[in-house]
Amino acid sequence: MEQLSLHRRMYDRGLRLLLRLAAALVCALLAGLIGVIFLQGLPNLTWAMLTSEPSVIRNITGILPNILNTVALVAGTLLIALPLGVGAAIYLTEYAASHRLAAVIEFAAETLTGIPSILYGLVGMLFFCQKLGWGSSIRAGILTLVIMILPTIVRTTQESLKTVPQSYREAALGLGSGKWRMIRTLVLPASVDGIVTGCILAVGRIVGESAALLYTAGSAAVLARSLGELLTTSGGSLTVALYMYSMERGKIEVGFAIASILMVLTLLIDLSAKLVGRKLRRN
Amino acid sequence: MDILSTRGLDLWYGDNQALKHIDMDIPERQVTALIGPSGCGKSTFLKTLNRMNDLVPAVRVEGLVTYRERDIYAPGTDVTWLRRQVGMVFQKPNPFPMSIYDNIAYGPRIHGVRSKARLDDIVERSLKGAAIWDEVKDRLKKSALSLSGGQQQRLCIARALAVEPDVLLMDEATSALDPISTSKIEDLITELKEHYTIIIVTHNMQQATRISDTCAFFLLGELIEFGQTTQMFSMPRDKRTEDYITGRFG
Ligand SMILES: Nc1ncnc2c1ncn2[C@@H]1O[C@H](COP(=O)(O)OP(=O)(O)O)[C@@H](O)[C@H]1O
Numbered sequence: 001m002e003q004l005s006l007h008r009r010m011y012d013r014g015l016r017l018l019l020r021l022a023a024a025l026v027c028a029l030l031a032g033l034i035g036v037i038f039l040q041g042l043p044n045l046t047w048a049m050l051t052s053e054p055s056v057i058r059n060i061t062g063i064l065p066n067i068l069n070t071v072a073l074v075a076g077t078l079l080i081a082l083p084l085g086v087g088a089a090i091y092l093t094e095y096a097a098s099h100r101l102a103a104v105i106e107f108a109a110e111t112l113t114g115i116p117s118i119l120y121g122l123v124g125m126l127f128f129c130q131k132l133g134w135g136s137s138i139r140a141g142i143l144t145l146v147i148m149i150l151p152t153i154v155r156t157t158q159e160s161l162k163t164v165p166q167s168y169r170e171a172a173l174g175l176g177s178g179k180w181r182m183i184r185t186l187v188l189p190a191s192v193d194g195i196v197t198g199c200i201l202a203v204g205r206i207v208g209e210s211a212a213l214l215y216t217a218g219s220a221a222v223l224a225r226s227l228g229e230l231l232t233t234s235g236g237s238l239t240v241a242l243y244m245y246s247m248e249r250g251k252i253e254v255g256f257a258i259a260s261i262l263m264v265l266t267l268l269i270d271l272s273a274k275l276v277g278r279k280l281r282r283n
Numbered sequence: 284m285d286i287l288s289t290r291g292l293d294l295w296y297g298d299n300q301a302l303k304h305i306d307m308d309i310p311e312r313q314v315t316a317l318i319g320p321s322g323c324g325k326s327t328f329l330k331t332l333n334r335m336n337d338l339v340p341a342v343r344v345e346g347l348v349t350y351r352e353r354d355i356y357a358p359g360t361d362v363t364w365l366r367r368q369v370g371m372v373f374q375k376p377n378p379f380p381m382s383i384y385d386n387i388a389y390g391p392r393i394h395g396v397r398s399k400a401r402l403d404d405i406v407e408r409s410l411k412g413a414a415i416w417d418e419v420k421d422r423l424k425k426s427a428l429s430l431s432g433g434q435q436q437r438l439c440i441a442r443a444l445a446v447e448p449d450v451l452l453m454d455e456a457t458s459a460l461d462p463i464s465t466s467k468i469e470d471l472i473t474e475l476k477e478h479y480t481i482i483i484v485t486h487n488m489q490q491a492t493r494i495s496d497t498c499a500f501f502l503l504g505e506l507i508e509f510g511q512t513t514q515m516f517s518m519p520r521d522k523r524t525e526d527y528i529t530g531r532f533g
Pocket residue numbers: 296299301319320321322323324325326327328339
């Protein structure tokens with residue numbers, strides 16, 4: 001009896017130690033990663049770098065074009081993917097008469113979210129850059145990203161639409177409401193937290209995307225003089241610039257500076273997704 | 284005068300026939316109770332009367348259903364118009380996640396009422412009509428979800444009244460409530476029948492005898508007996524009705 005409980009206590013203590021070690025290891029890895037990036041990156045990050053166009057001749061390192069390219073990619077992609085994705089999700093969950101068709105589309109969307117992004121890049125390059133003759137350009141990058149994140153937006157929107165109780169819909173229709181009015185006044189307000197959270201996470205994916213963009217949006221770092229020029233010419237995002245500086249140009253310190261910017265952005269995006277979701281749920 | 288009538292009404296969910304050749308005439312400004320064991324088609328029948336069955340995929344309706352002599356399944360019928368005339372209160376109270384005021388104003392706003400003064404008036408009248416005004420008049424801007432179950436159900440009745448319906452369908456509207464709330468709603472139904480035609484589904488025989496004038500007994504999708512409540516409960520014509528109301532099955 002004595003023996004057994006001693007044994008069990010040892011076993012318990014050992015197990016707890018192992019679990020604590022695992023947790024500590026994960027934390028250490030995370031802290032180490034963040035630490036290395038910030039320690040190497042932040043000292044190299046200067047105001048001049050953030051606000052200037054690079055020039056080899058004048059020996060200027062600048063990532064302003066890459067920042068603007070990233071902003072353009074995020075804004076352009078969301079501008080197209082958001083209405084399209086939310087619209088498709090509303091159609092699938094609220095209108096589609098054929099539930100078989102809706103199920104097939106849902107399955108397809110689910111599968112598409114798991115495909116490695118480089119495949120989207122390949123297809124985007126073949127279609128937009130070559131077939132349509134757009135070459136490497138921000139617009140090719142935007143459309144490729146739209147295709148890439150559309151399934152995610154459709155899925156997250158559908159999931160949040162499905163959490164809206166059926167009884168709201170019945171009550172509204174029972175009062176003589178039309179379908180669209182019911183969706184606008186009850187279904188969307190009740191699911192907006194999920195939709196917004198999904199969007200913010202999609203922004204995170206866009207900001208962090210590199211493979212699909214290397215193929216389609218290119219890697220140039222030139223300030224465009226107009227929106228038209230910005231969209232139709234090659235432009236590297238921050239992630240692509242990170243790759244170019246550290247691998248092609250051997251300026252690893254610039255790479256780290258960009259990495260610390262991306263790190264801060266990612267943290268901000270995740271944090272705002274959490275805050276916004278919580279805030280909207282409370283209202 | 285009959286306000287709603289069905290002739291040879293059949294309804295299928297896929298291959299499963301839930302209503303079999305129902306002929307019924309529902310008298311105006313009376314309370315009609317639908318009784319029968321669960322699964323016999325009471326809710327299904329109720330929902331054919333304002334076409335809430337349209338929401339169910341793979342449902343098929345045959346036969347004739349008329350509201351004030353109009354075939355409500357005729358092509359071109361305006362379903363939103365129909366549902367405004369024939370309102371519905373559900374088994375579980377289902378207020379919208381908005382303020383008490385906005386819950387009541389929801390229907391009138393759909394139907395184009397914009398003026399604040401008119402909305403205020405409709406909200407007050409509907410809440411009074413559903414005997415809940417005194418309990419909520421000081422907190423109209425509070426969330427409807429903060430009310431108790433019984434209050435929520437009366438709110439849902441008020442919400443249905445706010446669009447000025449002609450008929451009110453109530454599917455076991457008191458089955459989720461405590462006895463005090465139930466008796467409040469029963470009193471309310473008795474008052475409402477002065478202006479409205481009311482059709483209730485109930486599992487509760489006492490309730491049917493207390494508040495209904497006419498009664499319909501369903502069994503396995505068939506209408507077994509239909510007539511005056513007092514007559515049906517004192518001298519049922521059909522053996523199966525007698526067995527059911529004396530509690531021998533169901
Ligand atoms: N949405 C539905 N889809 C398929 N079958 C249904 C649906 N609703 C009800 N039924 C079937 O129709 C029959 C009658 O159901 P219902 O009208 O709900 O009965 P009651 O209200 O009398 O309990 C039952 O056999 C039930 O299983």
